[in-house]
Amino acid sequence: MPVIEARDLTKAYGDFLAVDHISFEVAPGESFGLLGPNGAGKSTTMRMISGSTLRSSGELSVLAMDPERRGPEVRAHLGIIPQADNLDEELRTRDNLIVYGRYFGLPLSYLRPKADELLEFAQLTDKAGEKVQALSGGMKRRLTIARGLVNEPKMLLLDEPTTGLDPQARHILWDRLFRLKEQGVTLVVTTHFMDEAEQLCDRLIVIDHGQIVAEGSPSALIRQYSTREVVEVRFGSERNAAMEPELRRLCDRLEVLPDRILLYADDGEALLEAINNRNLAPVTQLVRRSSLEDVFLRLTGRSLID
């Protein structure tokens, strides 16, 4: 029995279709991703799941309930991590958890030990008595996630969980989310970072202009829509476009981006050797494995981050 079932889910704002007839299912305990550029309709989909945006048409069931009719029941089961932290800046770290728990009507006898447990989980125990204003961006994000766990949710909705964090802070956060997944919590994550989607998601849908353009596990999507490896070369911004015809002869598919050229090949080293044998002399060169960024580029002709 899926925990989320969406069929032809649509949200229109006037003539604009923010979400355009999308259908997907999420299994219990799964880590499910919505990948797409800003404005693709990811957050709107998330808000429909929690019942804070009304759908225009289609069907949606969350934990076998309609979130529009049974919002309180659905949200009692959810942990919602919004895109922008909305912590209570005037309150202390630990009090933020307790106060949030009071929204749910949780008794203080439950909340006091729970707050300490969550502070431990979020690695914020030594910040318990600090005002939120004094916390770093990464700490605030972890506190927001800890706050979303106060009601022991069955499912966590994470909207752009690591946007704006430095690499170290992101890795700490991914580790915490992975632990939750191990405990059987279903994760639904929106992101426009392909590395995040690869790290966190068992399965994902790629959304563009409100529509699903691909669906599968990160590795299956890469297999299906990209080659095993990618060669990135730079000839300097003036020469990149001029080099295209020459490079076309060496591989089946390439993408010319403003700052670099991506060449798709199963054996990147061999292709790079061929380029160098022709004395094309790129300024920089690198061989890497294909990522979801390449999948997205293939599917939409655009980069995820413009």
Added chain:
Amino acid sequence: MTEPIVSDHGLDHFALAARTRRFGAVQFLDYRLRAERPFLITFLTTALGNPLLYLAAMGLGLGAVVQRPVGGVPYLLFVAPGLLISTVVTTAANWGTWPIFSGFKWEKTYFSAGASPLGARQLVLGETLGMVVRLLLQGLIFWLIGLAFGAWGSPASVLAVPIGIVAGLAMFTPLMAYSATLESEGLQFNFITRLIVMPMFLFAGTFFPLEAMPVYLRWIGWVSPMWHGTQLSRVASFGLDVPGWLIGVHVAFLVGCAAAGLWCADRTFARRLVK
């Protein structure tokens, strides 16, 4: 508590939702009181300072100049109920503007609460209950200080405290409904403070009977929760001569404004939270 929420099997999320459906307003009130705790000293200083300053300046200072009885009583007795009511109504007006706007715009309290089982109606009722608590404290402190000044005509003057709560809500709930509709801060609140609350304070029969003003200015009092609340408080404190039907009008006006404001706020909050 009807159903056990926490057990050895963890939380019962359905019991949590059922309880929130019933007591959500109280849950949000609890949040509001906790969130305001860091500002308790500021609140108490204002609640103590206001009556001290007003009663000293208007009651004793101005009262020494106004030798003639007003409304049949010495000026201090006449002005004290008006000062209590206008103070709590001003507080209510302040709480109905920026803090509500901020809850949507800056602090985003309502959105974080909206991620819990709480719905718009419970936020509106919870904020209203929070307002009642603050108005009760403020009114009571004012009344006690007035007692020290000898500003009350009878023990029944303590009714000014509940009257102040209703008058405050008559101001608070419509403003709360309006503030929830604002997407960006402009001059609206300055307009409300300077061109609505301030004239009400000056022309709503607080410092002199409304009848002392030309007829074409009296309407400011008629539409002001301050005037209706003040008149009722004067009846309670020193038995101001007001016909029974007019007492009914005063009560109906205040209760009507508060109720209509609640009705509207329920809608404007819902529209803002669920899109």
